[in-house]
Amino acid sequence: MRKLEQMLSPQSIALVGASKNLNKLNGRPLKFLLEKGYAGRIFPINPNYESIADLPCYPAVSAVPEPVDLAVVMVPARLVPDTMRDLASASVPAAVVFSSGFSETGGEGAALEEEVRQIAREGGIALCGPNCLGLINSFEGVMASFSQFANGETPPGPVGFVTQSGAFGTAIAALARNRELGLGYFVNTGNEAGVHFSEVMEDVLADDRISVGAGYLEGLADGNWFARTAQKALELNKPLVVTKVGRTSAGAKAAASHTGALAGEDAIFQGVCDQFGVIRAPDEEVMLDVVDAFASGARPSDSRLGIITQSGGAGVLMADGAEERGLTVAALQPDTTRRLKQIVPAFGAVGNPVDITAQFIAEPEIFRDSVIAVMDDPAVDIGIVWFQLMHEFVDQLMDVFRAIREGVSKPVLVCWVAGPADGISQLRELGFPVFRSASAALNAAGAAARFGKHRAAWESERNAAEQPLPSPVDLSGKGVLPAMETFELLTAHGLSLTPSRLCATAEQAMEAAQALGFPVALKIESPQILHKTDIGGVVLGLADSDTVRHGFDTVMQRARAAHPDATIDGVLVQAMQTEPSVELVVGLKQDPVFGMVVMLGMGGTALEVNPDVVFRKAPVSEAEALRMLDQLRGRGLLGEVRGRPAVDRAAVARLVAATSTFAAANADQVAELDINPVLASAKGARAVDWLLISKGGPRR
Amino acid sequence: MRKLEQMLSPQSIALVGASKNLNKLNGRPLKFLLEKGYAGRIFPINPNYESIADLPCYPAVSAVPEPVDLAVVMVPARLVPDTMRDLASASVPAAVVFSSGFSETGGEGAALEEEVRQIAREGGIALCGPNCLGLINSFEGVMASFSQFANGETPPGPVGFVTQSGAFGTAIAALARNRELGLGYFVNTGNEAGVHFSEVMEDVLADDRISVGAGYLEGLADGNWFARTAQKALELNKPLVVTKVGRTSAGAKAAASHTGALAGEDAIFQGVCDQFGVIRAPDEEVMLDVVDAFASGARPSDSRLGIITQSGGAGVLMADGAEERGLTVAALQPDTTRRLKQIVPAFGAVGNPVDITAQFIAEPEIFRDSVIAVMDDPAVDIGIVWFQLMHEFVDQLMDVFRAIREGVSKPVLVCWVAGPADGISQLRELGFPVFRSASAALNAAGAAARFGKHRAAWESERNAAEQPLPSPVDLSGKGVLPAMETFELLTAHGLSLTPSRLCATAEQAMEAAQALGFPVALKIESPQILHKTDIGGVVLGLADSDTVRHGFDTVMQRARAAHPDATIDGVLVQAMQTEPSVELVVGLKQDPVFGMVVMLGMGGTALEVNPDVVFRKAPVSEAEALRMLDQLRGRGLLGEVRGRPAVDRAAVARLVAATSTFAAANADQVAELDINPVLASAKGARAVDWLLISKGGPRR
Structure with missing residues (x-):
């Protein structure tokens, strides 16, 4: 209805x-x-x-x-x-x-x-x-x-x-x-x-x-x-x-x-x-x-492109453009190459792009058979056929394309450069989409492949039982949440956060460090001090009890000196990750158009200078979170680099998905969540710093 | 002739x-x-x-x-x-x-x-x-x-x-x-x-x-x-x-x-x-x-674009596309805005993009006067006029454009979407280039502006006396040059390299460190050991004489253990830069097409994973080297970031220009030069590691 x-x-x-x-x-x-x-x-x-x-x-x-x-x-x-x-x-x-x-x-x-x-x-x-x-x-x-x-x-x-x-x-x-x-x-x-x-x-x-x-x-x-x-x-x-x-x-x-x-x-x-x-x-x-x-029905299931052209140059141009549009130039199977060798003139090319040369004007079956051979190849999902002018050969071309229509079920896009209007019309009537340039055809093929891959992913994931959202929590009027409250909340929602303890005294801090394992970091905890590093409220890499004691005192003194009126809740003691890792950021924010959105990005200096971040509407599945990772320009850094083993991508995806699920369940309450950095290594992905702000409460 | x-x-x-x-x-x-x-x-x-x-x-x-x-x-x-x-x-x-x-x-x-x-x-x-x-x-x-x-x-x-x-x-x-x-x-x-x-x-x-x-x-x-x-x-x-x-x-x-x-x-x-x-x-x-x-003669001197359109939407599309093509949407002068307010209907827009609305069909002078007003503005270098269809109004449009032809000397590109062929023909006869889409017109305007800026730079730099190349040096058959020989050679050619001394004994190293200033780095020097870090042949951050003595022995032992047969020339002692800095790379290589080319890029991990480098044919001027810097995707990192002051761009440019001059003078002899990293800070740019390989000699 x-x-x-x-x-x-x-x-x-x-x-x-x-x-x-x-x-x-x-x-x-x-x-x-x-x-x-x-x-x-x-x-x-x-x-x-x-x-x-x-x-x-x-x-x-x-x-x-x-x-x-x-x-x-x-x-x-x-x-x-x-x-x-x-x-x-x-x-x-x-x-x-x-x-x-x-x-x-x-x-x-x-x-x-x-x-x-x-x-x-x-x-x-x-x-x-x-x-x-x-x-x-x-x-x-x-x-x-x-x-x-x-x-x-x-x-x-x-x-x-x-x-x-x-x-x-x-x-x-x-x-x-x-x-x-x-x-x-x-x-x-x-x-x-x-x-x-x-x-x-x-x-x-x-x-x-x-x-x-x-x-x-x-x-x-x-x-x-x-x-x-x-x-x-x-x-x-x-x-x-x-x-x-x-x-x-x-x-x-x-x-x-x-x-x-x-x-x-x-x-x-x-x-x-x-x-x-x-x-x-x-x-x-x-x-x-x-x-x-x-509109012509092109729904390829993947992105492997077959190219058949009368011009080697146009073939090269299309091979260039394919990569840029997320298409791959299909590697033809040996059988196809053998078959093409029987069809294509010796001075043409039987690799993909297939160059049938202008010889097809005299022998139209070269054209017909080449296209059918390429499209028959199971390694090809979608094809582009390129030729130009041919005002005098419209009838022969129509015979060729009628045969292709009958012999090929996969989508074939036609690029007819500077072709005659009536010929193009006839070709469209046969059901072929006709493009004025290689770039136009590639744009179309790239988009078709993208949609096809997206739909295939959707089909394979649709039956995954939709996770019910957890019950919302009550954050009303809290504004900036204390670090440990956020720790408990997010941990309960499945996020992996660095083990942390809030300590009121140096002795507690030493005990906590012992329990968490050295080295540790100390961070001042106060609702009035959000930019902790600016006042020296963070010390890192403390390797033994004595430095922890001294560090605790230092941090407290600095905080009192900088903010004499601040309520100081204590000092957060955190285990420090020693694994070589990559800095990422994960965040939540309220978008005026889409509501709660989750963000994943590369961390570090680049975040300020040249941000590399992707967004999704919350919630997202782990599979979707992996696709987010794949969209980062810096995704290469997640692989093995200079001896550091590849990052555990699944752990990053779990963290992103869990964050987004928490967000979706509490969309009415959460104003903002910044997790920066997340340290991702071969052994997992862990939040190191976090800041959760609820709606309606006091803001920074 | x-x-x-x-x-x-x-x-x-x-x-x-x-x-x-x-x-x-x-x-x-x-x-x-x-x-x-x-x-x-x-x-x-x-x-x-x-x-x-x-x-x-x-x-x-x-x-x-x-x-x-x-x-x-x-x-x-x-x-x-x-x-x-x-x-x-x-x-x-x-x-x-x-x-x-x-x-x-x-x-x-x-x-x-x-x-x-x-x-x-x-x-x-x-x-x-x-x-x-x-x-x-x-x-x-x-x-x-x-x-x-x-x-x-x-x-x-x-x-x-x-x-x-x-x-x-x-x-x-x-x-x-x-x-x-x-x-x-x-x-x-x-x-x-x-x-x-x-x-x-x-x-x-x-x-x-x-x-x-x-x-x-x-x-x-x-x-x-x-x-x-x-x-x-x-x-x-x-x-x-x-x-x-x-x-x-x-x-x-x-x-x-x-x-x-x-x-x-x-x-x-x-x-x-x-x-x-x-x-x-x-x-x-x-x-x-x-x-x-x-071909229509468009030679704007800069990239400030004026947009006049009958559709607000098309105006927005063009504003989007302008930025991406290196054009700026011109900020019209107040006088122009006042003038446009007298011309454009109240529900149009007098900012740039100027939206004259469809009212111009009834009153063609709106069109004519708006275009002339915008193009008269000294803040506008080139204009794009956008309209669509108008099959019934070709004559009126030609009157408009004849007046524009007479009243405007700056280039005006016309985008006539889905216009009638005869109208487009007439407009071309008047000397206007006519485009089928906003994107096409923007591509043309962007390229015209780029050429204009390039030519303006060329004109302003052409009279700079061309530096005569220094006399070539004799590197024949040397292959990989020893670090200090390269140091002397490049320093003599005006490159800024980190002060370094080659030392044969621990005592010499301690003396050198004292002279260069702590902290220092030690690097094994041997023609057979090119990948020094792989064998532990580099130690960094040595802060006093004792650690230098100990470091010297360690580096020598590691080298002898890893390469018992290597000729060891000694250990290079280098002053370490303590200034916060950005890692760059500079290099030379022989390109089979263009000969000696100079490369500038961002250093660090990104160089391997996601290279950000630009090339030029050697030699380049310092002005050209600055343009190379501006082409790096990571150029933002050279500005002030997280309290680190902006990098001395001129020093980087001097280093690149000097490198390229050395290359051009010795193009027949140099096979390759890698300077990685160059540490660029507010105080200058200095090569930290270098490797020069001459043609014809033993290779790595």
């Missing part, structure tokens, strides 16, 4: 503020509905007319004698509230509001938008907009839009496109049409006073006729809904491809002045995309390249 | 092996020459015919009664040597050999190619090919090619295109034509038995009608020539844009199997491009985008 069915697939449409001039903005939807043969009922609404285009015209939606599924509102902003009240009184379930002059214009407009939002909410109206170009369902000719894009062919297709930007969205839709990529849905959510991007996308993806979702995003109204939508997309095997702007600080600044919307921290958005298999495209061209491959 | 003038601008052309069938490969050049109105003399050569296409046909070039500038050789490979001998006897200065069956086919073909190369060299024939598609000079209708590209319009233009690949080069040329980018020259150098890429490019750039060079490369025959050509291009203010494949290991592997040519170490090629202002494009699309901007 689709929640927004009446908005996206209405049986009847009212056009509020319809003009008799079908070329005006408020006349266009009627023109488009008539042109595209919308089969439902259409009710023009305008108190000034009896009829428009031979359709009876009503003074208000409430005057329409039949049920209205969707109202398209095209009246000036100041009239929108009354219109919405009229819709509510007529129990209209959905509305698209084109009108601008709302929050995008500032204070007064924002107040008006809030009024409209309230009316919609109370009236149970699913509202799209305001300040939007509307929506198109091209399957059923629902042209509830005045977009320039609607002014032309809108052939139905498997792509559901949702855009927050009207103008840019129109451009993207037009580009999709130019490459014969059918948009089943085009929805511009505008100011999102009612439905938002994720909500619409969820509904669009639920339509069986849609096989891929494409989105243009500036900011997310509801990060949790986005994550849920992404998970559903993964479950449905319908890739979700998004371009989100505001990635950089310059972009975020521009976005803020554009929509006032918070772009959100990009690294966190990227982390959520990686977590739930959302494919992120840097711009509209890459978005459409990737969508094109998905 | 152009060296290859008779090849590239021949007054007469002989077609050796010409066919009567002008559609066959060996008939096509004549057809193309006639079609494009070549004004010089044409001589078909074929013993079987009296005439071809009403032109008298000769049995051999030597039988032609007039001088022949260029011979196009289209005979089977085995007949090429005799043909070349005939050309030599007729004193023909240039030849293009289409024939394949040479080194690209293996051993026998390689021998044949060597024979042809010899004949050309001895006969003084400038040879293009073999195994190439030939060359086109579209200014003068010189169609010495059978490329599919020639089969259509080849309008002259300011782009000189040289390609090592025939098939891929043809595709690139066709793409250039599709976007109405005129190629003045198209030259495919094929197997490069005679002229090579850099040689041809140098000559092409010397043509006044050419304003930008574009190249497709697989490997360089002559790295020094490439560097020289790049420098000339910079001097001429004619950007050189290249796409070089074989960047990654997968690509290099594919390249090796494709052409057998060594792709060369990519990081070194990249370094040379950065050094001499060559713009590198990752693929043919970016290459053409960049070339397009340059």
Whole structure:
């Protein structure tokens, strides 16, 4: 059951503020509905007319004698509230509001938008907009839009496109049409006073006729809904491809002045995309390249690429680009190489990339047989075929590709450089996605492989029993928690922390050091002293009882000298790890878009200068935590380096997963957790310093 | 005077092996020459015919009664040597050999190619090919090619295109034509038995009608020539844009199997491009985008970008992409903002990116005035204008852009998404480069700004007196040089090395330590022991005379135990730097393509796991060395970090420049120099360990 069915697939449409001039903005939807043969009922609404285009015209939606599924509102902003009240009184379930002059214009407009939002909410109206170009369902000719894009062919297709930007969205839709990529849905959510991007996308993806979702995003109204939508997309095997702007600080600044919307921290958005298999495209061209491959059904299960080309140079270019996009140039099996030797001319190349040379123009079977041989190889998951021009040989090429269509079940992407438009059209009709350049095809293949691998991981992990979250603890009003309280809490939640004891006297400290084992570290413990090292409140590497005694006194004196009024709880005695290890950091924070997120990064100086961190929405499994590790630029340091054995990755993953589980169970209470450093060695991964801050309490 | 003038601008052309069938490969050049109105003399050569296409046909070039500038050789490979001998006897200065069956086919073909190369060299024939598609000079209708590209319009233009690949080069040329980018020259150098890429490019750039060079490369025959050509291009203010494949290991592997040519170490090629202002494009699309901007004359002097768009979203996307391409989103001056407030609708944005909204369709002067206002701002160096569709408003747009053409002298790149072909054509005729997407325009603007900055630096540094190289020293046959000999040598060349003394006895070591100052390090010195730490041959941080005595004995014992037969020269005593510092590495090596190259990188563990290094061809100035520093990913670590003051960058630059000068003076003798680590602090930069290996001597 689709929640927004009446908005996206209405049986009847009212056009509020319809003009008799079908070329005006408020006349266009009627023109488009008539042109595209919308089969439902259409009710023009305008108190000034009896009829428009031979359709009876009503003074208000409430005057329409039949049920209205969707109202398209095209009246000036100041009239929108009354219109919405009229819709509510007529129990209209959905509305698209084109009108601008709302929050995008500032204070007064924002107040008006809030009024409209309230009316919609109370009236149970699913509202799209305001300040939007509307929506198109091209399957059923629902042209509830005045977009320039609607002014032309809108052939139905498997792509559901949702855009927050009207103008840019129109451009993207037009580009999709130019490459014969059918948009089943085009929805511009505008100011999102009612439905938002994720909500619409969820509904669009639920339509069986849609096989891929494409989105243009500036900011997310509801990060949790986005994550849920992404998970559903993964479950449905319908890739979700998004371009989100505001990635950089310059972009975020521009976005803020554009929509006032918070772009959100990009690294966190990227982390959520990686977590739930959302494919992120840097711009509209890459978005459409990737969508094109998905729309053709490309769902490779892995990333081993077969390349067949008529140009050795293009082959090399693709081998270069493959690696960068997470593809591997497949190592063909000896059988395949033998088979290719029978097919490919002597001056070509039978390794991958396979160079069939221009000889195929004279002997098209060289082309056909090479592609089939490569794609038959079990070591190949997806193929790219590259050739150029061939304006005079379109018919021969079509024969070749018909045979490939029949002989190959794995995805084959075609790169036809500077090819003739009619040839490309014919090839698309055969079901091949056709790209203008090797890079475009590689972007698509890389994304397809990424989605495939993500889905395979999801399938293998889906049956792992979901761990129930532990009961929440009560941290209310605590603010910064004392180190030992945090120690107990996190240890109880399965985190591995360095054994520590809080000591009030030097004697206790010596005893503790004896029990924990030398060498030890001493750290002042006081709710008022958070930056302990700054005041000399930490001493390290104490190797015997005497130095511990002396160290205890030193630390206490320094603390009293620096903070005479501080409450001093004592000194924390910690066993020091002597194993050679790598410094990592693990943390939790509250993101305004996604809620509780967990962070993993390389520690040490780099954290300040050149941060190398990845995020996920909490909780994450250990398998997901391992994928986080694999995304760190410094991941190589976790291997064997200069005689230090490789780090116990599983131990790091356990720590991250346990931290995230604690976070998810206590999302309402935890403001922030910093574990820095975590020392990871061949023998495990242990937190050395930690700071937990609860919501609502006193902050640093 | 152009060296290859008779090849590239021949007054007469002989077609050796010409066919009567002008559609066959060996008939096509004549057809193309006639079609494009070549004004010089044409001589078909074929013993079987009296005439071809009403032109008298000769049995051999030597039988032609007039001088022949260029011979196009289209005979089977085995007949090429005799043909070349005939050309030599007729004193023909240039030849293009289409024939394949040479080194690209293996051993026998390689021998044949060597024979042809010899004949050309001895006969003084400038040879293009073999195994190439030939060359086109579209200014003068010189169609010495059978490329599919020639089969259509080849309008002259300011782009000189040289390609090592025939098939891929043809595709690139066709793409250039599709976007109405005129190629003045198209030259495919094929197997490069005679002229090579850099040689041809140098000559092409010397043509006044050419304003930008574009190249497709697989490997360089002559790295020094490439560097020289790049420098000339910079001097001429004619950007050189290249796409070089074989960047990654997968690509290099594919390249090796494709052409057998060594792709060369990519990081070194990249370094040379950065050094001499060559713009590198990752693929043919970016290459053409960049070339397009340059061909329109775009030569911004800096990187401050003004963005004018009809879509806030597109503006944000561009702000994101600007940063990534080294552009800065210009901060408009208050005057400009005030001016824009009078022009832009209230719901638009007057900050940069400027969002003029769709209102300009009704009021085109909004568009015109906004662009002029932004480009008038002294804080803006280059502009991008973004809009979409507008099929119905082409005329109005042309009025707008005519006014911009007249009112603006700085470069304005136009991004017209999904625009009508005729509109785009008209805009190009007005002199604007037009791009299909924001990313494409940004790539072009970024490259233009990079070239502009590079040229500005070159202009400001060109008058710095070129330092004469010091006299070479004699290192012949030395192999690994003793540490103190290297110390003296490098110190004399201006490098800063840690004060060190070689000591034969413990007493000498104690004395040396006293003189150098504590703490000191001891390092075993033996020509047979290169990996000193592996055998415990290094002890650090010795703080007084007693530990030095003891350390000396320990190091000697360990060395004798590990290498009983080694000649032990003694123990090196070194002052230890106590200043907090950053580890760098500096090195020299012989590159097979570019000769002596200097390397600068971050030191420490990262060097092994995740190398962060940049290269240049030696020598480099201190200014260039500073630019090397700025290219390190870890450059942030050189600033102030955790209380450690910023590193003395100038000292690092002096060390790199001095190293490179030593290298250039002794390029024939030095095989390798490793300085690792260099400790860089606020007080300077000093080499701590060094290893110099001369050519020809015993190696490690």
